[in-house]
Amino acid sequence: MTNETFDFTDHSHRRYNPLTDSWVLVSPHRAKRPWLGQQEAPSKNDAPEYDPKCYLCPNNTRASGSSNPAYANTYIFPNDFAAVKLEQPKLVESKGDTLKNRLCKVESVRGNCFVICFSPKHNLTIPQMKLEDLTQVVSAWQTLYSNLAKEAREEGKPYKYLQIFENKGTAMGCSNLHPHGQAWCLEAIPTEIAKELKSFKKYKDQYGTDLLGDYVKMELEEKSRLVLENEDFIVVVPYWAVWPFETMIVSKSKIPSVDKLNDREKKNLASIIKELTIKYDNLFETSFPYSMGIHQAPLNAEGEALNDSWFHMHFYPPLLRSATVRKFLVGFELLGEPQRDLTAEQAATRLRALDSKVHYLEKL
Ligand SMILES: [Zn+2]
Ligand SMILES: [Zn+2]
Numbered sequence: 625m626t627n628e629t630f631d632f633t634d635h636s637h638r639r640y641n642p643l644t645d646s647w648v649l650v651s652p653h654r655a656k657r658p659w660l661g662q663q664e665a666p667s668k669n670d671a672p673e674y675d676p677k678c679y680l681c682p683n684n685t686r687a688s689g690s691s692n693p694a695y696a697n698t699y700i701f702p703n704d705f706a707a708v709k710l711e712q713p714k715l716v717e718s719k720g721d722t723l724k725n726r727l728c729k730v731e732s733v734r735g736n737c738f739v740i741c742f743s744p745k746h747n748l749t750i751p752q753m754k755l756e757d758l759t760q761v762v763s764a765w766q767t768l769y770s771n772l773a774k775e776a777r778e779e780g781k782p783y784k785y786l787q788i789f790e791n792k793g794t795a796m797g798c799s800n801l802h803p804h805g806q807a808w809c810l811e812a813i814p815t816e817i818a819k820e821l822k823s824f825k826k827y828k829d830q831y832g833t834d835l836l837g838d839y840v841k842m843e844l845e846e847k848s849r850l851v852l853e854n855e856d857f858i859v860v861v862p863y864w865a866v867w868p869f870e871t872m873i874v875s876k877s878k879i880p881s882v883d884k885l886n887d888r889e890k891k892n893l894a895s896i897i898k899e900l901t902i903k904y905d906n907l908f909e910t911s912f913p914y915s916m917g918i919h920q921a922p923l924n925a926e927g928e929a930l931n932d933s934w935f936h937m938h939f940y941p942p943l944l945r946s947a948t949v950r951k952f953l954v955g956f957e958l959l960g961e962p963q964r965d966l967t968a969e970q971a972a973t974r975l976r977a978l979d980s981k982v983h984y985l986e987k988l
Pocket of ligand 2 (some may be wrong): 643938
């Protein structure tokens with residue numbers, strides 16, 4: 625022990641993530657290590673607007689043999705290599721209290737997977753899209769959510785949760801440059817969502833308020849982790865962020881799911897996504913890779929699951945200090961718990977300082 629006072633920008637501490645009931649180790653003194661990494665030239669995208677070999681470009685033929693229409697803004701089609709399928713044989717459950725049944729639990733899972741092309745233009749990314757076109761993407765998410773909920777209600781399709789997400793960049797395992805996202809619809813509630821729903825309920829039972837509603841209120845007062853704000857949404861580097869420049873978009877008011885966004889909220893969501901991704905690209909003057917996705921109410925949710933859900937999006941980008949230095953979850957992080965050097969407040973300060981209107985490519 626020393627006589628110094630505790631400094632959150634210098635001394636190691638653990639921060640609690642109330643969404644997933646987990647901890648992250650923060651070692652801010654390590655961010656002061658000198659960085660001698662190379663300076664890279666800004667990366668340009670010289671891909672063509674149309675690629676005859678791309679299975680997502682308009683009019684091209686996909687692996688399944690189907691052809692894409694000459695679509696003008698967004699285009700949704702069932703994934704030709706879906707992770708879950710609608711039809712499969714019934715799983716016969718093994719009965720009885722055996723060691724195998726205690727330790728090796730299993731359940732069948734059906735569903736459907738979709739690909740969402742954000743734009744017919746092969747060489748665009750979200751930050752480069754026009755606001756009107758990005759608003760069309762949000763509309764496509766809404767339509768998909770409403771249609772699948774309806775199919776579950778009226779046709780008995782096994783759909784309980786719709787996970788909308790985007791993997792951008794080869795660093796996130798995305799092999800096709802064409803701007804697109806995915807939507808997986810499952811008859812089970814995935815683990816991360818189940819954990820959050822449990823945390824929302826626990827918080828409400830304890831304090832009588834919404835966890836994310838209170839979180840927005842607190843972040844708007846503190847401002848140190850706030851990156852962007854408009855009438856309906858905020859972007860923050862969450863207090864408990866694991867990835868160096870991880871962010872969350874959270875709705876200011878309680879909106880359970882994407883289909884409930886009104887026209888103004890829809891446009892404001894598209895706008896804040898665009899501004900955030902422009903900042904990301906400007907950070908290291910590269911097309912910034914990430915995995916992002918929406919967390920929202922399960923399809924046809926009722927009661928607590930509906931009342932507790934609060935629309936938000938997570939952005940998990942892997943880059944640490946430059947276009948090529950990425951963070952890996954290895955060693956202590958894999959065996960113990962996640963760890964970061966840069967604090968959430970330091971990351972937010974960096975992101976806040978960047979231009980959110982002009983993309984670096986427009987300046988080259
Ligand atoms: Zn393409
Ligand atoms: Zn979440």
